[in-house]
Amino acid sequence: MATATRLDARGMKCPMPIVKTAQAIKDVSRGDLLEVFATDPGAVADFGAWSRSTGHELVASSVEDGVYHFVLRRK
Protein backbone atom coordinates (compact mmCIF):
# COMPACT_ATOMS: atom_id res chain seq x y z
CA MET A 1 0.00 0.00 0.00
CA ALA A 2 1.15 3.50 -0.83
CA THR A 3 2.33 5.58 2.08
CA ALA A 4 2.02 9.36 2.19
CA THR A 5 4.67 11.92 3.12
CA ARG A 6 3.48 15.37 4.17
CA LEU A 7 4.91 18.74 3.22
CA ASP A 8 3.79 21.93 4.90
CA ALA A 9 4.17 24.78 2.39
CA ARG A 10 1.67 27.07 4.13
CA GLY A 11 2.69 30.74 4.05
CA MET A 12 5.19 30.18 1.23
CA LYS A 13 4.94 32.25 -1.95
CA CYS A 14 5.81 31.45 -5.56
CA PRO A 15 8.08 29.64 -6.43
CA MET A 16 8.84 28.13 -3.02
CA PRO A 17 5.91 25.63 -2.80
CA ILE A 18 7.04 23.84 -5.96
CA VAL A 19 10.74 24.23 -5.07
CA LYS A 20 10.09 22.49 -1.72
CA THR A 21 7.84 19.91 -3.43
CA ALA A 22 10.55 19.07 -5.98
CA GLN A 23 13.02 18.57 -3.13
CA ALA A 24 10.56 16.54 -1.00
CA ILE A 25 9.48 14.16 -3.76
CA LYS A 26 13.08 12.92 -4.11
CA ASP A 27 12.67 11.20 -0.71
CA VAL A 28 9.38 9.55 -1.72
CA SER A 29 9.49 6.03 -3.18
CA ARG A 30 8.11 5.40 -6.67
CA GLY A 31 4.31 5.04 -6.55
CA ASP A 32 4.06 6.55 -3.08
CA LEU A 33 2.19 9.74 -2.30
CA LEU A 34 3.26 13.22 -1.27
CA GLU A 35 0.67 15.46 0.36
CA VAL A 36 1.29 19.20 0.15
CA PHE A 37 -0.51 21.89 2.14
CA ALA A 38 -0.26 25.43 0.77
CA THR A 39 -1.94 28.81 1.17
CA ASP A 40 -0.70 30.57 -1.98
CA PRO A 41 -3.70 30.81 -4.38
CA GLY A 42 -1.21 30.69 -7.30
CA ALA A 43 -0.35 27.14 -6.25
CA VAL A 44 -3.59 25.81 -7.80
CA ALA A 45 -2.43 26.53 -11.34
CA ASP A 46 1.23 25.85 -10.52
CA PHE A 47 0.74 22.34 -9.12
CA GLY A 48 -1.18 21.37 -12.27
CA ALA A 49 1.63 22.73 -14.44
CA TRP A 50 4.29 21.15 -12.24
CA SER A 51 2.57 17.77 -12.49
CA ARG A 52 2.39 18.00 -16.31
CA SER A 53 6.04 19.14 -16.57
CA THR A 54 7.49 16.51 -14.26
CA GLY A 55 5.14 13.58 -14.90
CA HIS A 56 4.35 13.13 -11.20
CA GLU A 57 0.58 12.56 -11.10
CA LEU A 58 -1.67 15.07 -9.33
CA VAL A 59 -4.04 12.57 -7.75
CA ALA A 60 -6.28 15.03 -5.92
CA SER A 61 -6.58 18.68 -5.02
CA SER A 62 -8.99 20.40 -2.68
CA VAL A 63 -9.31 23.53 -0.57
CA GLU A 64 -10.59 23.98 2.95
CA ASP A 65 -10.53 27.20 5.00
CA GLY A 66 -8.01 28.79 2.63
CA VAL A 67 -5.60 25.84 2.79
CA TYR A 68 -4.99 24.01 -0.47
CA HIS A 69 -4.33 20.30 -0.30
CA PHE A 70 -2.55 18.54 -3.16
CA VAL A 71 -1.89 14.81 -3.38
CA LEU A 72 0.91 13.81 -5.75
CA ARG A 73 2.10 10.36 -6.76
CA ARG A 74 5.77 9.93 -7.52
CA LYS A 75 6.28 8.51 -11.01
Next chain:
Amino acid sequence: MTAVVETPIPQPFSQAFESAEPTTKQLVIINWSGELDKMWPTLIMSSAAAASGYKTSVFITFWGLLPFVKNQRRVVGENWMQKMLTLMQRPGIDHLKLTKMNFMGMGPWMIGKLSKQYNVATPAELLEACQALGVEFIPCQMTMEMFGLKREDMIDGLGDPAGAATVIELMTQPNTASLFI
Protein backbone atom coordinates in the same frame (compact mmCIF):
# COMPACT_ATOMS: atom_id res chain seq x y z
CA MET B 1 4.17 7.90 -67.70
CA THR B 2 5.61 8.61 -64.31
CA ALA B 3 6.50 6.12 -61.73
CA VAL B 4 6.52 6.89 -58.05
CA VAL B 5 9.35 5.26 -56.30
CA GLU B 6 9.12 5.03 -52.56
CA THR B 7 12.45 5.19 -50.92
CA PRO B 8 12.44 3.39 -47.62
CA ILE B 9 14.32 5.04 -44.79
CA PRO B 10 17.62 3.20 -44.42
CA GLN B 11 17.56 0.82 -41.49
CA PRO B 12 20.12 2.53 -39.22
CA PHE B 13 18.15 5.82 -39.47
CA SER B 14 14.77 4.42 -38.44
CA GLN B 15 16.42 2.56 -35.60
CA ALA B 16 18.07 5.75 -34.46
CA PHE B 17 14.68 7.52 -34.38
CA GLU B 18 13.03 4.78 -32.36
CA SER B 19 15.78 4.51 -29.79
CA ALA B 20 16.11 8.30 -29.36
CA GLU B 21 15.63 9.50 -25.80
CA PRO B 22 12.80 11.97 -25.26
CA THR B 23 14.43 15.39 -25.54
CA THR B 24 15.05 17.14 -22.24
CA LYS B 25 13.25 20.46 -21.89
CA GLN B 26 15.55 23.35 -21.20
CA LEU B 27 15.49 26.91 -19.91
CA VAL B 28 18.39 29.20 -20.74
CA ILE B 29 18.61 32.67 -19.20
CA ILE B 30 21.13 35.34 -20.06
CA ASN B 31 21.46 37.27 -16.82
CA TRP B 32 22.98 40.51 -18.00
CA SER B 33 21.91 42.96 -15.31
CA GLY B 34 22.75 42.78 -11.63
CA GLU B 35 19.85 44.76 -10.19
CA LEU B 36 17.23 43.49 -7.77
CA ASP B 37 14.39 43.91 -10.27
CA LYS B 38 16.26 41.70 -12.76
CA MET B 39 17.83 39.21 -10.36
CA TRP B 40 14.52 38.36 -8.73
CA PRO B 41 12.80 37.14 -11.93
CA THR B 42 16.00 35.36 -13.05
CA LEU B 43 16.15 33.41 -9.78
CA ILE B 44 12.37 32.77 -9.59
CA MET B 45 12.19 31.48 -13.17
CA SER B 46 15.32 29.35 -12.91
CA SER B 47 14.37 27.76 -9.56
CA ALA B 48 10.83 27.06 -10.84
CA ALA B 49 12.21 25.54 -14.06
CA ALA B 50 14.72 23.35 -12.25
CA ALA B 51 12.00 22.26 -9.78
CA SER B 52 9.82 21.33 -12.78
CA GLY B 53 12.52 19.08 -14.21
CA TYR B 54 13.91 21.45 -16.85
CA LYS B 55 17.65 21.52 -17.43
CA THR B 56 18.36 25.10 -16.45
CA SER B 57 21.38 27.19 -17.35
CA VAL B 58 21.96 30.83 -16.44
CA PHE B 59 24.72 32.65 -18.28
CA ILE B 60 25.92 35.40 -15.94
CA THR B 61 27.54 38.26 -17.77
CA PHE B 62 28.40 41.99 -17.49
CA TRP B 63 26.75 43.54 -14.38
CA GLY B 64 24.92 40.24 -13.92
CA LEU B 65 28.19 38.79 -12.57
CA LEU B 66 28.28 41.09 -9.56
CA PRO B 67 25.50 39.40 -7.49
CA PHE B 68 27.59 36.20 -7.74
CA VAL B 69 30.57 37.81 -6.04
CA LYS B 70 30.89 36.82 -2.37
CA ASN B 71 28.85 39.13 -0.11
CA GLN B 72 31.81 40.11 2.03
CA ARG B 73 33.85 41.39 -0.95
CA ARG B 74 33.35 45.16 -0.98
CA VAL B 75 35.78 46.18 -3.72
CA VAL B 76 36.95 43.80 -6.42
CA GLY B 77 39.08 44.25 -9.50
CA GLU B 78 42.71 44.86 -10.28
CA ASN B 79 42.86 48.43 -11.56
CA TRP B 80 41.23 51.61 -10.26
CA MET B 81 38.45 51.62 -12.86
CA GLN B 82 37.40 48.06 -12.06
CA LYS B 83 37.44 48.96 -8.37
CA MET B 84 35.37 52.08 -9.07
CA LEU B 85 32.75 49.96 -10.87
CA THR B 86 32.23 47.78 -7.82
CA LEU B 87 32.15 50.87 -5.60
CA MET B 88 29.30 52.15 -7.77
CA GLN B 89 27.48 48.79 -7.84
CA ARG B 90 28.18 46.89 -4.63
CA PRO B 91 28.70 43.17 -5.37
CA GLY B 92 26.95 40.29 -3.60
CA ILE B 93 23.45 38.77 -3.59
CA ASP B 94 22.48 40.69 -0.43
CA HIS B 95 23.35 44.10 -1.90
CA LEU B 96 21.06 44.47 -4.90
CA LYS B 97 19.71 47.82 -6.06
CA LEU B 98 16.77 48.73 -8.29
CA THR B 99 17.19 50.02 -11.87
CA LYS B 100 14.32 52.46 -11.29
CA MET B 101 13.02 54.12 -8.11
CA ASN B 102 16.17 53.34 -6.17
CA PHE B 103 16.00 56.67 -4.28
CA MET B 104 19.29 56.22 -2.44
CA GLY B 105 18.26 52.77 -1.22
CA MET B 106 14.68 53.67 -0.15
CA GLY B 107 13.18 51.64 -3.04
CA PRO B 108 15.02 48.38 -2.25
CA TRP B 109 14.41 48.92 1.48
CA MET B 110 10.64 49.22 0.96
CA ILE B 111 10.54 46.26 -1.44
CA GLY B 112 12.56 44.27 1.10
CA LYS B 113 10.09 45.20 3.86
CA LEU B 114 7.09 44.27 1.67
CA SER B 115 8.62 40.98 0.52
CA LYS B 116 9.31 40.04 4.15
CA GLN B 117 5.77 41.05 5.17
CA TYR B 118 4.30 38.89 2.38
CA ASN B 119 6.82 36.09 2.94
CA VAL B 120 8.37 36.26 -0.53
CA ALA B 121 11.69 34.42 -0.80
CA THR B 122 14.74 36.71 -0.86
CA PRO B 123 17.24 36.59 -3.74
CA ALA B 124 19.69 34.84 -1.37
CA GLU B 125 17.12 32.15 -0.49
CA LEU B 126 16.22 31.68 -4.16
CA LEU B 127 19.88 31.40 -5.13
CA GLU B 128 20.34 28.71 -2.49
CA ALA B 129 17.28 26.86 -3.87
CA CYS B 130 18.62 27.16 -7.44
CA GLN B 131 21.95 25.68 -6.43
CA ALA B 132 20.27 22.84 -4.49
CA LEU B 133 18.13 22.04 -7.56
CA GLY B 134 21.13 21.95 -9.89
CA VAL B 135 20.73 25.20 -11.84
CA GLU B 136 23.99 25.76 -13.69
CA PHE B 137 25.34 29.30 -13.43
CA ILE B 138 27.89 29.88 -16.18
CA PRO B 139 30.11 32.95 -15.70
CA CYS B 140 31.16 34.84 -18.81
CA GLN B 141 34.93 34.55 -19.22
CA MET B 142 35.27 37.80 -21.14
CA THR B 143 33.38 40.02 -18.66
CA MET B 144 35.03 38.33 -15.67
CA GLU B 145 38.33 39.55 -17.10
CA MET B 146 36.96 42.99 -17.94
CA PHE B 147 35.68 43.46 -14.37
CA GLY B 148 38.92 42.00 -12.97
CA LEU B 149 37.02 39.19 -11.21
CA LYS B 150 38.84 36.04 -10.15
CA ARG B 151 37.25 32.67 -9.35
CA GLU B 152 38.02 33.19 -5.65
CA ASP B 153 35.99 36.44 -5.69
CA MET B 154 32.93 34.44 -6.81
CA ILE B 155 30.61 32.25 -4.72
CA ASP B 156 31.16 28.48 -4.73
CA GLY B 157 29.31 26.13 -7.03
CA LEU B 158 29.44 28.12 -10.27
CA GLY B 159 30.06 26.36 -13.59
CA ASP B 160 33.20 26.77 -15.66
CA PRO B 161 33.48 30.19 -17.32
CA ALA B 162 32.48 30.12 -20.98
CA GLY B 163 31.68 32.40 -23.89
CA ALA B 164 28.91 33.44 -26.26
CA ALA B 165 29.24 30.39 -28.54
CA THR B 166 28.47 28.09 -25.59
CA VAL B 167 25.28 30.05 -24.86
CA ILE B 168 24.23 30.07 -28.53
CA GLU B 169 24.61 26.30 -28.62
CA LEU B 170 22.44 25.93 -25.49
CA MET B 171 19.81 28.37 -26.79
CA THR B 172 19.39 26.60 -30.11
CA GLN B 173 18.76 23.14 -28.65
CA PRO B 174 15.28 21.68 -29.28
CA ASN B 175 12.62 22.24 -26.58
CA THR B 176 14.52 25.21 -25.19
CA ALA B 177 13.12 28.49 -23.93
CA SER B 178 15.59 31.36 -23.80
CA LEU B 179 15.29 34.61 -21.89
CA PHE B 180 17.45 37.69 -21.82
CA ILE B 181 16.98 39.43 -18.48
